[in-house]
Amino acid sequence: MLNLLSIRTFLSAAAISTLLGATPAIAETYAVVINAENTFSGDETAMKEQIKRLYLKEQSSWPGGVEAVPFGREADSAEQSAFVKSVLNMSGSEVVGHWLKLKQVRGETPPRGVGSARILARQIGKQPGAFGIVLASEAGAIANSKVLFEFSSD
Amino acid sequence: MNDITENKIDYGNKSARIGRKLFYGAALAALLIGTPAIAFAGDAADEQVKQMQLKLEEAMAAIHALSQTVGALQGDLAAQKAMAAKPAANTDMVDELDERVEELETVVDNIDASIGSRAVVSAFDAKKFDFGGFVDLATTAAFGEDGSTVSVNRQVFELLVKAKLGNRWDLFVAQAFVRNAPLTFTDPNSRTTPFFRNNNSPVVTDTVIAWAQYTKSDLVKVQVGRFITPHGITNIEHFPASLLDPEQPQFLRPFPGQTVFANFTNGVNVNGSKFVGRNKFSYNAYAGAWAGNSTNINLGGRVAYTFTNEGITIGANATYGDRSSLVDADFAVVGVDLLFEKGRWIWKNEIFITNEENGLDRIAFYTQPAYKLTDKWTGFYRFDYLDTGLAGGKTIENSLGLTFKPVSNAHLRGIYRWRHASEDAGIPSADAHIFQLSTTFNF
Numbered sequence: 001m002l003n004l005l006s007i008r009t010f011l012s013a014a015a016i017s018t019l020l021g022a023t024p025a026i027a028e029t030y031a032v033v034i035n036a037e038n039t040f041s042g043d044e045t046a047m048k049e050q051i052k053r054l055y056l057k058e059q060s061s062w063p064g065g066v067e068a069v070p071f072g073r074e075a076d077s078a079e080q081s082a083f084v085k086s087v088l089n090m091s092g093s094e095v096v097g098h099w100l101k102l103k104q105v106r107g108e109t110p111p112r113g114v115g116s117a118r119i120l121a122r123q124i125g126k127q128p129g130a131f132g133i134v135l136a137s138e139a140g141a142i143a144n145s146k147v148l149f150e151f152s153s154d
Numbered sequence: 155m156n157d158i159t160e161n162k163i164d165y166g167n168k169s170a171r172i173g174r175k176l177f178y179g180a181a182l183a184a185l186l187i188g189t190p191a192i193a194f195a196g197d198a199a200d201e202q203v204k205q206m207q208l209k210l211e212e213a214m215a216a217i218h219a220l221s222q223t224v225g226a227l228q229g230d231l232a233a234q235k236a237m238a239a240k241p242a243a244n245t246d247m248v249d250e251l252d253e254r255v256e257e258l259e260t261v262v263d264n265i266d267a268s269i270g271s272r273a274v275v276s277a278f279d280a281k282k283f284d285f286g287g288f289v290d291l292a293t294t295a296a297f298g299e300d301g302s303t304v305s306v307n308r309q310v311f312e313l314l315v316k317a318k319l320g321n322r323w324d325l326f327v328a329q330a331f332v333r334n335a336p337l338t339f340t341d342p343n344s345r346t347t348p349f350f351r352n353n354n355s356p357v358v359t360d361t362v363i364a365w366a367q368y369t370k371s372d373l374v375k376v377q378v379g380r381f382i383t384p385h386g387i388t389n390i391e392h393f394p395a396s397l398l399d400p401e402q403p404q405f406l407r408p409f410p411g412q413t414v415f416a417n418f419t420n421g422v423n424v425n426g427s428k429f430v431g432r433n434k435f436s437y438n439a440y441a442g443a444w445a446g447n448s449t450n451i452n453l454g455g456r457v458a459y460t461f462t463n464e465g466i467t468i469g470a471n472a473t474y475g476d477r478s479s480l481v482d483a484d485f486a487v488v489g490v491d492l493l494f495e496k497g498r499w500i501w502k503n504e505i506f507i508t509n510e511e512n513g514l515d516r517i518a519f520y521t522q523p524a525y526k527l528t529d530k531w532t533g534f535y536r537f538d539y540l541d542t543g544l545a546g547g548k549t550i551e552n553s554l555g556l557t558f559k560p561v562s563n564a565h566l567r568g569i570y571r572w573r574h575a576s577e578d579a580g581i582p583s584a585d586a587h588i589f590q591l592s593t594t595f596n597f
Contacts, residue, residue: 049432053429058427058434059372059429060369060372061371061372091529092529093526093529093530093559093562096562097396100395100396100562100596101391101396103286103314103596104288104314104328104392104393104395104396104596105382105390105391105392105393106316106326107284107314107315107316107324107326108316109284109316115257115260115261115264116257116260116261118254118257119257119261
């Protein structure tokens with residue numbers, strides 16, 4: 001009887017510790033925000049793919065024909081790191097290699113990396129083809145804009 | 155803050171006192187109203203009722219007055235609360251303004267750190283102006299059958315300039331300044347010479363690229379000027395900063411040559427791309443002349459299709475023209491390139507075959523698998539075969555290299571190359587072992 005209790009206690013403790021151990025760290029949520037006039041929509045995969053092409057300058061216009069104005073965030077910011085990992089699905093060195101190639105073959109430069117979320121919000125609100133990355137909690141306060149999709153830093 | 159708290163306490167006490175008075179008044183009124191009438195006979199009783207009515211009226215008047223006082227005090231209290239709340243809203247606004255000012259100061263600081271008191275460069279008429287370049291250096295040691303030699307053999311400085319002329323017009327120029335110190339061997343047939351015949355002149359100033367482009371859409375772009383002949387993989391990538399091996403495959407040497415096709419063309423190149431679902435279609439179609447062969451217009455193009463999920467790009471290439479302004483030397487080239495780029499692998503393959511009116515046909519092939527060991531380290535191998543159609547022109551190179559990018563602006567490489575020339579047309583076979591250290595810095 002004692003052994004049975006001990007086993008049950010041990011299993012419960014193991015289960016709890018496993019559960020606690022498996023609990024992931026809370027990931028920050030970010031949003032890709034576009035101008036309110038932008039009518040582009042689609043499923044999440046299609047939207048991510050579109051943003052990736054526009055950000056990497058493989059495509060210069062939104063499907064509706066509006067010229068894309070991509071904005072990044074500062075290179076070492078949490079927003080940019082999450083975007084590179086979760087939306088571009090690339091490593092930092094792959095992104096650097098991509099821009100090196102485009103710089104030398106076509107003279108292209110990476111999108112401007114904006115440090116201030118407020119300055120970014122102003123740009124997105126002003127230009128129909130603009131998009132950028134902000135914290136999901138900041139997205140609601142951006143005038144004349146809407147959230148295209150949200151993603152986490154995982 | 156303390157005043158506000160004391161006011162609150164004061165108002166709390168007042169409210170308590172007023173409430174107590176109200177309660178007593180109400181109790182008295184209820185008592186008076188609720189007291190059963192006692193019947194008294196005669197005038198005495200009437201007088202008593204009148205007095206009680208008077209008292210009741212007085213009590214009601216007192217209650218009414220108290221109610222008005224309480225109402226007024228409640229109004230004052232609400233006003234005081236609103237007044238107390240207002241500073242908080244003001245504080246929030248001030249905080250937000252402080253934050254914005256701080257952000258602006260950071261931005262101004264960053265701009266000041268970049269520019270300071272120096273002059274800001276602006277283009278005369280361009281809407282946007284980007285300026286960059288690179289320096290490419292190489293030191294080579296070659297051990298051949300006739301001897302060995304070492305040289306700091308290549309210094310290339312190249313400037314890249316991109317100007318946006320309008321919404322749809324761009325200008326791109328790459329100007330190279332090259333200083334060579336070629337390795338010299340004494341082999342009379344040049345067979346054991348491991349030198350890459352890359353700009354034999356000690357000093358070269360070459361306008362590598364100079365085109366203007368009109369962009370109608372992603373699908374239709376028109377380049378006019380001098381451009382990289384759009385064939386294969388390596389020639390299009392072209393620049394040493396991007397390449398794992400700055401010595402391009404044999405068929406692209408010498409640098410501005412035309413061993414199989416011309417590395418550069420002066421003319422018109424219509425190009426574009428379109429996404430088809432997740433995949434990408436791209437094309438180039440060009441017409442132009444080469445330096446040193448200006449009287450002949452050569453036509454060519456490339457179509458490519460990228461399977462995004464698989465990381466595979468297949469390209470088909472063709473060109474037709476005349477190699478010489480002096481003699482009839484019509485030629486045609488067909489070629490296929492295959493790129494696999496997924497995960498840590500980058501695998502480039504190209505094959506080109508020519509048909510020559512003047513001379514023997516030429517064949518070029520290479521395969522170059524590369525593996526990213528880490529974000530900074532990459533290892534690669536290249537098997538490279540070329541038959542130039544000339545006597546003694548069959549050569550094979552096996553290259554093994556390790557490249558390192560300590561920072562994104564620097565590319566260091568160490569490469570071993572075994573070059574073997576086959577016995578041909580009475581010329582004996584020959585080998586050379588070549589070690590090269592090279593580095594490219596770009597900005």
